[in-house]
Amino acid sequence: MAGTLGLWKQILxxxxxxxxxxxxSTWFDKTNEFSLVGNTLTVKxxxxxxxDWLDQHYKSFIEEIAYNxxxxxxxxxxxxxxxxxxxxxxxxxxxxxxxxxxxxxxxxYTFERFVVGNNNHFAFSAAQAVADKSGKIYNPLFIYGGVxxxxxxxxxxxxxxxxNNKINKRVLYTSTEDFTNEMISAIQTNTTINFRKKxxxxxxxxxxxxxxxxxxxxxxxxxxxxxxxxxxxxxxIILTSDRPPKEIKRLQDRLISxxxxxxxxxxxxxxxxxxxAILRQKCVEENITLKPEVLEFIAENFDDNIxxxxxxxxxxxxxxxxKKVKPHQIExxxxxxxxxxxxxxxxxxxxxxLIQEEVAKYFEIGKNQIKEPTRKKEIAFPRQIAMYLSxxxxxxISLLEIANHYNKKDHTTIxxxxxxxxxxxxxxxxxxxxxxxxxxxxxx
Numbered sequence: 001m002a003g004t005l006g007l008w009k010q011i012l013x014x015x016x017x018x019x020x021x022x023x024x025s026t027w028f029d030k031t032n033e034f035s036l037v038g039n040t041l042t043v044k045x046x047x048x049x050x051x052d053w054l055d056q057h058y059k060s061f062i063e064e065i066a067y068n069x070x071x072x073x074x075x076x077x078x079x080x081x082x083x084x085x086x087x088x089x090x091x092x093x094x095x096x097x098x099x100x101x102x103x104x105x106x107x108x109y110t111f112e113r114f115v116v117g118n119n120n121h122f123a124f125s126a127a128q129a130v131a132d133k134s135g136k137i138y139n140p141l142f143i144y145g146g147v148x149x150x151x152x153x154x155x156x157x158x159x160x161x162x163x164n165n166k167i168n169k170r171v172l173y174t175s176t177e178d179f180t181n182e183m184i185s186a187i188q189t190n191t192t193i194n195f196r197k198k199x200x201x202x203x204x205x206x207x208x209x210x211x212x213x214x215x216x217x218x219x220x221x222x223x224x225x226x227x228x229x230x231x232x233x234x235x236x237i238i239l240t241s242d243r244p245p246k247e248i249k250r251l252q253d254r255l256i257s258x259x260x261x262x263x264x265x266x267x268x269x270x271x272x273x274x275x276x277a278i279l280r281q282k283c284v285e286e287n288i289t290l291k292p293e294v295l296e297f298i299a300e301n302f303d304d305n306i307x308x309x310x311x312x313x314x315x316x317x318x319x320x321x322x323k324k325v326k327p328h329q330i331e332x333x334x335x336x337x338x339x340x341x342x343x344x345x346x347x348x349x350x351x352x353x354l355i356q357e358e359v360a361k362y363f364e365i366g367k368n369q370i371k372e373p374t375r376k377k378e379i380a381f382p383r384q385i386a387m388y389l390s391x392x393x394x395x396x397i398s399l400l401e402i403a404n405h406y407n408k409k410d411h412t413t414i415x416x417x418x419x420x421x422x423x424x425x426x427x428x429x430x431x432x433x434x435x436x437x438x439x440x441x442x443x444x
Contacts, residue, residue, distance in 0.1 A: 011069065014068075027050070030322075034079060046321050049310075105159045105160055107160060110161070114153055115277050119270045123145075138262050139262045140236075140239055140261065141237070142260075143265050146304075146305060149269065169203035172199075172204070175212075176208065182198075205230055206237075207237075207238075214248050227255075244264055245260055276295055279298055289327060297335055298339075311342065312339055316339075352390055352394070352401075356405075359382050359389065359438060360386075361441075371383070384417040389438065398411075
């Protein structure tokens with residue numbers, strides 16, 4: 001390979017041109033080339049946390065740069081420092097021991113590393129059940145939820161559980177994009193028979209982001225037959241999406257029907273307690289200590305998804321590394337400065353007052369009117385919607401807090417409002433659209 005000496009240095013020079021200086025100094029400045037074995041480049045990051053982040057967010061970007069420099073398909077792996085590397089790392093090789101590029105699994109994604117909370121307990125239990133009895137229960141398993149909530153982690157945990165327990169089953173994880181691209185390539189090269197054979201002979205087929213099949217009639221047709229073949233052979237199918245099947249527009253009805261044959265399991269945004277637990281686990285994995293108030297500050301200010309929490313923690317670790325300050329010595333004042341740019345881009349916090357204001361505005365009533373103790377429909381119904389959205393959009397809040405906000409004696413009124421609105425949404429698409437619009441106004 002031409003110019004292999006110092007390949008990472010060449011890649012860094014290209015990265016420096018393509019990203020802003022702050023991004024470069026945060027993520028790339030302290031990385032070094034560890035080894036180049038064959039077509040696998042191993043890069044050492046300051047910590048395992050950095051390595052994980054680079055792998056998840058920059059791997060394909062870097063591999064594209066490597067290809068442009070060498071005209072060869074270079075696979076890039078990231079590791080933390082030798083003292084912090086996990087026990088299943090082998091430094092004589094370029095990847096995790098036991099990993100297989102053939103099955104597409106990331107060995108980091110295990111059940112043990114998945115933090116379970118009220119937001120994901122059902123999906124977690126379902127995934128464990130599938131790992132224990134693949135093809136015999138919850139087939140297909142359809143996991144849905146927003147970006148960065150752990151859908152891919154949970155899906156791959158099933159595959160890794162089967163692989164690590166040496167269960168004699170063929171496992172494949174792939175994305176919908178890769179499935180579609182392989183199909184297109186097979187058509188172009190007249191190898192569709194091989195394509196079908198590949199995807200229809202696995203015992204566990206996991207496909208990520210199935211919503212991207214929407215509007216692709218050829219891919220939908222092919223996947224429909226692949227699904228039927230696997231299902232009829234009692235092979236396990238696991239799918240993820242950012243929304244439930246019925247909400248995926250331009251998806252064939254027959255696919256929607258099949259996706260609903262098994263179990264639909266949603267993952268919601270983690271509540272405050274779960275966010276703190278996630279941060280604590282990340283600290284344990286990284287073998288660092290941060291002050292409890294620092295973790296609590298992060299959990300309070302970043303509540304959309306897990307990636308935000310990881311990104312915040314890594315920036316703090318970067319500060320610790322560059323300033324040569326022990327992590328446990330970092331104060332809240334430091335954290336506010338470190339995370340200023342991330343917090344500056346955040347949406348306004350969702351509060352009871354904000355929800356009350358947006359609902360009142362939508363229904364063209366006074367903000368304080370919505371709290372009036374009246375049963376008039378033009379007031380009572382918006383109030384129920386506001387209560388419903390409060391429980392939905394502020395995960396860590398108690399029903400009693402919502403009740404107190406609306407001057408109700410106890411939480412039973414909130415339970416009734418949630419039940420009423422949920423039932424109406426199921427039957428009334430017009431109301432569902434209205435509530436979605438109000439939600440967008442709140443979250444903007």
